[in-house]
Amino acid sequence: MSPLNTFETLLSLPSPLTPFKPDWDGACDVSLFVKRDDAIHPIMSGNKWRKLSHALKGALPKTIVSFGGGFSNHLHALGFICHHLGISFTAIIRGNYGAAPTPMIRDLMQWGTHINYVDRLTYQKRNDSVYLHQLEQQLPGAMIIPEGGSQAQALQGIADMVDEINVDFDVIVAPVASGATLAGIVNALNEQKLAERSPTALRLNRKAIGVGVLRGEGYLESLVNQFLVSSQRPTNWYIDHAYHFGGYAKAPSELQTFCNDFNNTMTFKIEPVYSGKTFWAVKDMLAKGSFEKGSTVVILHTGGLQGAR
Numbered sequence: 665m666s667p668l669n670t671f672e673t674l675l676s677l678p679s680p681l682t683p684f685k686p687d688w689d690g691a692c693d694v695s696l697f698v699k700r701d702d703a704i705h706p707i708m709s710g711n712k713w714r715k716l717s718h719a720l721k722g723a724l725p726k727t728i729v730s731f732g733g734g735f736s737n738h739l740h741a742l743g744f745i746c747h748h749l750g751i752s753f754t755a756i757i758r759g760n761y762g763a764a765p766t767p768m769i770r771d772l773m774q775w776g777t778h779i780n781y782v783d784r785l786t787y788q789k790r791n792d793s794v795y796l797h798q799l800e801q802q803l804p805g806a807m808i809i810p811e812g813g814s815q816a817q818a819l820q821g822i823a824d825m826v827d828e829i830n831v832d833f834d835v836i837v838a839p840v841a842s843g844a845t846l847a848g849i850v851n852a853l854n855e856q857k858l859a860e861r862s863p864t865a866l867r868l869n870r871k872a873i874g875v876g877v878l879r880g881e882g883y884l885e886s887l888v889n890q891f892l893v894s895s896q897r898p899t900n901w902y903i904d905h906a907y908h909f910g911g912y913a914k915a916p917s918e919l920q921t922f923c924n925d926f927n928n929t930m931t932f933k934i935e936p937v938y939s940g941k942t943f944w945a946v947k948d949m950l951a952k953g954s955f956e957k958g959s960t961v962v963i964l965h966t967g968g969l970q971g972a973r
Contacts, residue, residue, distance in 0.1 A: 667749045668720055675705050675713070678828035684963065686930070690950035695960040697831060700932065702939070702967040710967020711845045712741035714825050715818035716809075720745070725807040727752045729799055731790045734759055734766045735913070737938075737968040738812045747775035754778040754803065758787040767973040812842035819891055822848025823855070829962060833870065835955060837946055838964040839938040840874035840903055841912065843887025845966065850901045851893050874903035875945040877938055878912035881905045907945040913937050919944065932965070935972035939965050 680703055684696040701710045715738075728751055732739040739755045746753035753776075760781040761769050772779060789795035790811055799808060809815065822845055826836070836853075840846050849872045857870070876884050884903050892898065909919050915936035923940040927933045934940045946963055955961055 667724065671745065671748055672717075675708065676703055679704050679825070681829055681831065681962070682931075686947070688947050688950050690953060690955075693953075693957045694950070694955050695958075696946075697829075697833070697960070697962045698932070699825065699829060699836075699962055699964045701825060702932065702965045702969060704967070707744050707970070708741050709969075710737070710741075710965070711822065711825075712738050712813060712967065713745075714821035714848075715813035715815075715844060716742060716745065717821040717824070719807070719809060719813070719815065719817040720749075724749060724751060725805065727754065727803050727806040728809060729754045729756065729803060729806050730809040730813070731756045731758075731787070731811040733757065734761045735768050735971050735973075737971050740768045740771060740970055742809065742813070743772040743775050743777045746777070752778070754780060754806075756780045756782055756787070756790070758782065758784060768970060771970075812844065814842040814844035814887075814891075816891065818844045819848040819851055819893075823852035825849075825964070826852035826856070831960060831962070833962045834959040835871055835873060836962045836964060837873045837875065837942060839877050839942045839966055840884050840888070841877050841938070843884060844891055845964075846872060846874040846901065846903070847888045847891035849964075850888070850898055851891070853900060854898050870900065872901040874901065875942045876903050876905045876908050877941050878908055879905075879910075880908075904945060904949075907941050907948070909936075909941060915940070933969055934965070935969050937971050938968050942966075 680700040682698050682700055684698045704713055728746055730739060730742055734757060743753055743755060755772055755777050757779060762781060796808055800806060826849055836849055838845055838849060853870050853872060909916055919936050919940055922944055923934050923936050926943060934943055949955060
């Protein structure tokens with residue numbers, strides 16, 4: 665058994681799909697389910713695992729390099745798996761946290777990650793071909809994974825998640841930051857429609873709703889569109905930009921209160937960066953009657969609870 669296959673035995677896959685019955689206005693008009701990707705593993709969970717799972721198929725690299733901020737769920741997940749697979753990992757982190765490492769960075773240090781703090785100007789080069797070539801020269805043979813794990817290989821991991829959903833649904837709702845998760849969902853829905861490989865009777869009008877967790881109307885759509893494989897851009901998706909609460913990782917008191925109340929009353933936890941904004945959005949959409957009565961709605965919990973630290 666390969667090291668990756670051995671690691672996968674530690675994961676709870678497929679992740680649970682659980683009925684969700686909150687006492688929210690409009691909730692009784694639809695059937696709600698939560699795709700609990702947060703439950704895949706206490707550390708290596710959510711869409712971060714999904715986006716990395718296919719990138720690590722085949723021969724494992726000796727070294728991996730990737731990018732993120734001081735609280736990055738992506739770097740945290742990647743550092744954990746590199747530690748367990750014996751892969752040298754270099755994390756290029758925006759900002760200098762050397763004097764006061766975040767909980768995420770302390771975990772990375774414990775896992776033997778090589779940490780390279782860079783200023784914002786250097787970090788802005790993370791997608792620049794010249795800069796990436798310099799990294800390849802410094803670390804020959806390294807696999808360079810983009811910020812957030814958002815690359816073409818990530819889409820198949822997201823499709824795996826969609827294929828695991830064993831109820832026939834009308835709408836799937838997911839947070840959007842780097843675009844790959846929503847793009848993977850849209851591609852999977854369209855592949856199912858074309859190949860008729862849904863595990864249940866296929867509803868042809870399925871759609872995906874993204875909840876923008878940062879300011880970026882137009883920008884987030886462009887991130888999704890770059891990953892869509894259809895020659896004609898599908899129209900069964902959109903991003904709602906009404907729930908970013910001022911920007912990425914912005915968590916005003918009303919959102920924090922919502923998350924705290926949710927965590928005290930529900931059977932699973934959310935955090936204010938991704939899942940909190942997503943569930944807030946669903947609650948508001950239900951109250952506004954945004955979902956057709958009698959429809960089935962799946963909410964994707966993308967994990968990332970460590971970021972709440």
